[in-house]
Amino acid sequence: MGTSLFLLMLCLLRCYVVQGGQQGALINDETEAIAWLEDYNQQGMVVYSDSTIAAWDFYTDLTDEHQAHMIAANLKSAVFEKEARTNASRFNTTGFSFDTTRKLEALKTIGDAAIEDQAKLEELNNVLASLESRYSKGEVCRDDGRCLSLEPDLTRIMSTSRDYAELNWAWQGWRQAVGPSAKEDYKKYVELKNVAAEANGYEDGGAYWRSWYESDDLVEQTERLFEELSPLYDNLHAYVRRKLYKVYGPDYIDLEGPIPAHLLGNMWSQSWLNILDLVLPYPDAKSIDVTPVLVREGYDAQRMFEVSDEFFASLGLIPMPKEFWEHSMIEKPDDREVVCHASAWDFSNQKDFRIKQCTDITMDDFITIHHEMGHIEYYLQYTNLSVIYRGGANPGFHEAVGDTLALSVSTPKHLKAVGLLDEVEENDEADINFLMSMALDKIAFLPFGYLMDKWRWAVFKGDIDEQNFNAEWWKLRTQYQGIVAPTVRSEANFDPAAKYHIPSDTPYIRYFISHVLQFQFHKSMCDAAQHTGPLLRCDIYQSKEAGKLLGDMLQMGSSKPWPEALEKITGSPIMTAQPLVDYFQPLITWLETENDKMSEVRGWSKDWVPKEPPTYGTSGARSSMMMSVWVTVTLASIASFFKL
Numbered sequence: 001m002g003t004s005l006f007l008l009m010l011c012l013l014r015c016y017v018v019q020g021g022q023q024g025a026l027i028n029d030e031t032e033a034i035a036w037l038e039d040y041n042q043q044g045m046v047v048y049s050d051s052t053i054a055a056w057d058f059y060t061d062l063t064d065e066h067q068a069h070m071i072a073a074n075l076k077s078a079v080f081e082k083e084a085r086t087n088a089s090r091f092n093t094t095g096f097s098f099d100t101t102r103k104l105e106a107l108k109t110i111g112d113a114a115i116e117d118q119a120k121l122e123e124l125n126n127v128l129a130s131l132e133s134r135y136s137k138g139e140v141c142r143d144d145g146r147c148l149s150l151e152p153d154l155t156r157i158m159s160t161s162r163d164y165a166e167l168n169w170a171w172q173g174w175r176q177a178v179g180p181s182a183k184e185d186y187k188k189y190v191e192l193k194n195v196a197a198e199a200n201g202y203e204d205g206g207a208y209w210r211s212w213y214e215s216d217d218l219v220e221q222t223e224r225l226f227e228e229l230s231p232l233y234d235n236l237h238a239y240v241r242r243k244l245y246k247v248y249g250p251d252y253i254d255l256e257g258p259i260p261a262h263l264l265g266n267m268w269s270q271s272w273l274n275i276l277d278l279v280l281p282y283p284d285a286k287s288i289d290v291t292p293v294l295v296r297e298g299y300d301a302q303r304m305f306e307v308s309d310e311f312f313a314s315l316g317l318i319p320m321p322k323e324f325w326e327h328s329m330i331e332k333p334d335d336r337e338v339v340c341h342a343s344a345w346d347f348s349n350q351k352d353f354r355i356k357q358c359t360d361i362t363m364d365d366f367i368t369i370h371h372e373m374g375h376i377e378y379y380l381q382y383t384n385l386s387v388i389y390r391g392g393a394n395p396g397f398h399e400a401v402g403d404t405l406a407l408s409v410s411t412p413k414h415l416k417a418v419g420l421l422d423e424v425e426e427n428d429e430a431d432i433n434f435l436m437s438m439a440l441d442k443i444a445f446l447p448f449g450y451l452m453d454k455w456r457w458a459v460f461k462g463d464i465d466e467q468n469f470n471a472e473w474w475k476l477r478t479q480y481q482g483i484v485a486p487t488v489r490s491e492a493n494f495d496p497a498a499k500y501h502i503p504s505d506t507p508y509i510r511y512f513i514s515h516v517l518q519f520q521f522h523k524s525m526c527d528a529a530q531h532t533g534p535l536l537r538c539d540i541y542q543s544k545e546a547g548k549l550l551g552d553m554l555q556m557g558s559s560k561p562w563p564e565a566l567e568k569i570t571g572s573p574i575m576t577a578q579p580l581v582d583y584f585q586p587l588i589t590w591l592e593t594e595n596d597k598m599s600e601v602r603g604w605s606k607d608w609v610p611k612e613p614p615t616y617g618t619s620g621a622r623s624s625m626m627m628s629v630w631v632t633v634t635l636a637s638i639a640s641f642f643k644l
Helices: 002-014 030-059 064-088 098-106 118-137 150-160 164-178 180-199 205-211 218-248 273-279 291-296 301-314 322-327 363-382 395-409 412-417 428-442 446-461 466-481 509-528 544-554 562-570 578-597 620-642
Strands: 139-141 147-149 343-346 353-356
Touching: 030 064, 030 098, 030 343, 030 353, 064 118, 118 180, 139 164, 147 150, 150 164, 150 273, 164 180, 180 205, 180 446, 180 466, 205 446, 218 273, 218 428, 218 446, 218 509, 218 578, 273 428, 291 363, 301 363, 301 395, 322 353, 343 363, 353 363, 363 395, 363 544, 395 412, 395 509, 395 544, 428 578, 446 466, 446 509, 509 544, 509 562, 509 578, 544 562
Parallel strands: none
Antiparallel strands: 139 147, 343 353
């Protein structure tokens, strides 16, 4: 801390002069500012590396000792960040270069570390750890005593079962296991995040999150994009609803109502890809689900990651370093509890980058691997920048990179190139089947990605209070997604906590934005690869030109406002949904025709609720009682464990 303390003392001596009771001029020497920023960068790499190591240890081994170490490291980082903010604030940037000014301004906003009260800062860290641990340890138990974790057990039920009652059992059980007990922690979380936001100069936590986009009109931009894309979703929703009606009947599906949330192949109804078999337009056309091939060919997690690494190398991008292969957790360990949710990690030391993922041998995880490696590639490309700039141009950029590459990886052409498909069909029926599979993932996600933070922004602002957390959650989910809970919900439930990004304090509008950006990126990279033909068939595999276009943008990190980064790769600084619409246009036309044939209603009645599902299993009452007992005991244990 020597240089920074020296500069601080020098500032106190030289820069604050009392003139008529007013504070005098600050340091206006850019050379001194640059020297201090370099010192900050060197110290920051050490401090942030230490805190990331502590977090990794906790996330990959959920013990009280690791939790304590993580919180201590976070508090140490907070002290460092507060000192950095104080020092950065000593400079008058008049006449400074854009780069120096941008760095100094960035250091004045320090997130949770801005909380001045040390006890409150420590309390927030404990609440966050408690929320995350509760979610990661959640289980649902059967009558025979077998307890199922979210990944892979409950996830497999949601993706493969077509039993209405079993799906409801898994859906409701997960929410009971991790929801109600999280509500008190979440209320405290909201309170403390607002304290942090105000300490950073923002009205509330939502306003602080939105500030990361450096756009005064972010809300208006996302609203415009959502309105532009809503007709695509409404047509997909109407088509899928009709197909589910044929499977489950009128007691559970109303052809003018919302869809029960547990029937869409995913615990949160955010992706519908797992019900492709129920809605495939042309069942006789060749399937592109390569899960059976991955299993048949003996793929394991390591091999799936190696195939992904080779894809990045084929573009001339940076391969995964040896530390990645030595330290990543790519399979769920048997000997400890971990946070399974897939994530990519930058240890801020310019050499250590890792992925944490409980990989299952499925096509879905094959695509997820490419997504997470996209994060790592971003880290690698900007690692020589100051730690201040080691981030995406905006949070949506980071999410878009891996998904952009996955658009190529998902194509039949690419799957054949890597030996996972025997042949490629190129005809209208094959194209519609392929686009349907992509739409069930991409289009189905759009309203979920949009509403998650609309709910949280309103909670932070106080427009949704604790008496209406769950009611307003379901109001938004019905309004935007056209889904409805399969069972009666009340404020005794806290269903938002059943989605990882809520307890983990992860903003979500980035994912909606990324679903727009990825198609803009994809089109530009396909143009660079000199692709001809429909955009849906483009695979940039082995195109060094496409790789260079992407790499040049990634190397910018957050050193420039995001419209400049967008222009670097697309030629335009404006977010637009047009490439996404162009990509799906053949399916859009097909869906409109099919829905018109059946006189389908686009949209849904807001007040329809499905019939209560039958009890799952042979002893439903005992199952329900056992579930309640298990939840009570487990939550009591967690409360004791974390001294809640």
